Amino acid sequence: MLWRYLVRRLIVAIPVVLGVTALTFGLMHATGGDYVPGVNYDNPHLSAQAVTNIRREYGLDQPWYVQYGQWLWNIVHLDFGRSMIDGSHVTDHILQRLPNTLELTVAAIVLGVAISIPLGVVSALRRGSRLDHAFTTVSVAGFAIPEFWLGLLLILAFGVYPAQHFGGPWLPTGGAYDPLSGGTDIIDRFVHLILPSAVLGFAYLSIWSRFTRSSMLEILSLDYVRTARSKGMREGRVVYLHALRNAVIPLVTLIGLELPGLVSGGVVVEVVFGWPGIGRFAYERALAYDYTMVMGITTFAAMLVIAGNLLADVLYAVLDPRIRYTT
């Protein structure tokens, strides 16, 4: 059953990916016009001939449907093409940055889950207490504070301020690892990860902890919880084994919805902390009208979003036996 379900879902996904590529292509060409990426138009020695030559080289002199058709044809052959700006392979660019983005977002999600669930549970158990109010305040703050602002604040607090007053920064503020270390030093990578993952994780935490709290409150009032309690089960066992398991099921969907973020990452966080990820890169190349690169990244992202949603649906069934796949 599961296989048939997966195959069906994947077939349905094809037009979605096609739509995304068509939309991106249309947008890029509508806004880019005759602009040729990589050409410096302010160069007083630039000749019209040079621009014409480059347009021909990139195929930009062809009508749009030829360009789009050619691109699709290449994709079918798993060729994402080359960047218009630096001539290197689109897939190389994506694959070199993807691990960094995954490192950051997975760390942030783990951090978010690890803190938000206990926070939500405690809030639910002590509903209306001071602690609950305090956690609520933190959650609302996490929801409301812009990431770039929080990021800059942490950079000032843990980097700039100690560097100016105590002889050195407490934590690195930019990059995924020390430039000279080559990225093989685990501890070095870890300390570089702390600030950006904290900022990104804080945003997740605020939503998820609220969600856990309300979901937990709902479950705790159900009959089976009362039954469990009345048969003399210890409170810890009731809450963490019986209630929590059911309470986190909706959370899985929510986290599944964040999976696209695995690719786009926090664009903002990546820029603020100079994180070498895909989100920041896609943003840079969109501004530079690197058509092939943007097309490649969006197609790739669309595929990952679909895979992410699928994964969430499958996990859902694992956690909740009541859910069955129908084709």
Next chain:
Amino acid sequence: MSSGEGSEFDRFLDQWSRRDFLRRTGGAAAFTLFMAGGLEAVLAACGGTPTAQTAQTKNVKKGGHVTEATTSDPTTFFSIFAQDTASTIPIGMMFAPILDVRQDGTPIPSIAKAVPKASSDGLSYKLELRNDVQWSDGQPLTAEDIVFTYALRYDPKYADVVNAPDAPDLKDTIQSVTAPDKYTVVIKLKKVYAPFIDSYIAGERPLPKHLLQSIVDAKPADFRKADFSLNPTVFSGPFTLAKYEKSQQIVLNANAKYFLGRPNVDQWVIKNVADGIAGVNQLKTGEVDIAAVEPSLWDDLASATNVRRVSFVAPSWDWYGYQMDPNNPKGRPSGKIFSDKTVRQALYYALDRQKLADRVYFKQAVPATSILPSTSWALTSDLPKYAYDPKKAQQMLDTAGWKLGPDGIRVKDGVKFSFEMITNKGNKNRESVLQVLAEQWKQIGVDAQPKLIQFSEYVKTRQTRDFDMVMGGISYGVDPSDINSQYEAKFIGKGANRMGYSNPKVDELLEKALGITEQKQRKDIYIEVQKLVMEDLPVGPLTLPKSLSGVSKRVENWAVGPFNRYASRPWLKDVFVTDGK
């Protein structure tokens, strides 16, 4: 994140619109060097080798590394294709030039033993090369490499397919490049081209023929994408490439075989910090040693105890151009308004350019006085001054027939004095300039409306000329011939002459100056051109923003100047770090 978007786009534009003009330098020195407080390093003024002066007076330490911030990745390490500073900086470190340049723009020997002189007919140049230059793989760097590198751009066999940006220019200019012996190169031109040394010999970095000849012959059209482009394997400059990690850093090692001597530092890291704010923060934390600084962060940086600030006026400036062609292709009525010279001058009189420099650039800019930057050897002060005088501006508009209407906007023959000013969206400084212009012109009864357009649209205005007034920025090299494409009539709709400016006298002078190699004579011609253009005023020169950077106090001998900021840094091998780390 609206603020972030602005700075991101700024950064992108900055890098694409300010070409590394170091290759194109020249002439005697006549430039102004402005320094801000806190700068201890001596930026030697014209004359003398700055590095020699500073290196002597300091206790040089060997070893350690320097980390320099950048905000974007290189696009190529091929010198013949590179146009953005993120590429030209590392290229300059890895590949030695035939001639290097001083901070005032004068060429100095490098691979060539001396700066060549043009032959008496002005048509040929003879380069005598050092015989001790070698590639990092031990192969000698010879005349053959130089012949090869020029051939890629002028030889019809390669030029059209390899498609380097200046190939069309070189095809028109170069007759032949030959090697009579291993260490001599003779370049013959088709026509006298005055800025040839500055444009095409200084900063010209030979490619290794022994590795690349077979690659280009196999498929010339794909040469641009060859592996060597981002992963070069042999080097001739002070550093060699250790690794390039995308979106992260370029790590360079000292080249022990560098013919001018191994650099003092062991490693040089060019770190991609994503944006200007991050660059400044990392300067303060010590994570980077050198970073460009946005004007808005300049004052704040003064409080950092570990950083000194370096600033000087760069050869780039902000300007606005009028739609001054009454028969403009889009039939814009502004063409008729601005075809009147009195009107153009009146608007310029009504601008307080000092205030513009203070408000938009946080005082880190100087008012422009001519169509040439203050770094140019051809600049003259003997020009119409246009000192801020709104009363005079109003009188001039009155005499031109533009009378104040009931709503405070001037009117002539039923036409309102109202127009759009465009610039590209995302460049915060340019957006602010437009606001200040609108505000100041409002005071003399002129309604100028700022309009922000996409960069790609903005670029197209060269061809379409679809605007009333355009505002932008431009960078120049040392040679004044860079202004040709903006003021010669033959560049209308093609080069930077968006305005539709045509003055046959100016055209004649600009062409004439290209064919004369004697600088004194050329200067006289360019002075004449400046007088004519500043009288006609097709454009309004606004301000020259300063080049601002922060340098860690542990870094010594950082001898940057207007013309050796990017690719050409002949002083680089002398840089050292005081803590040896």
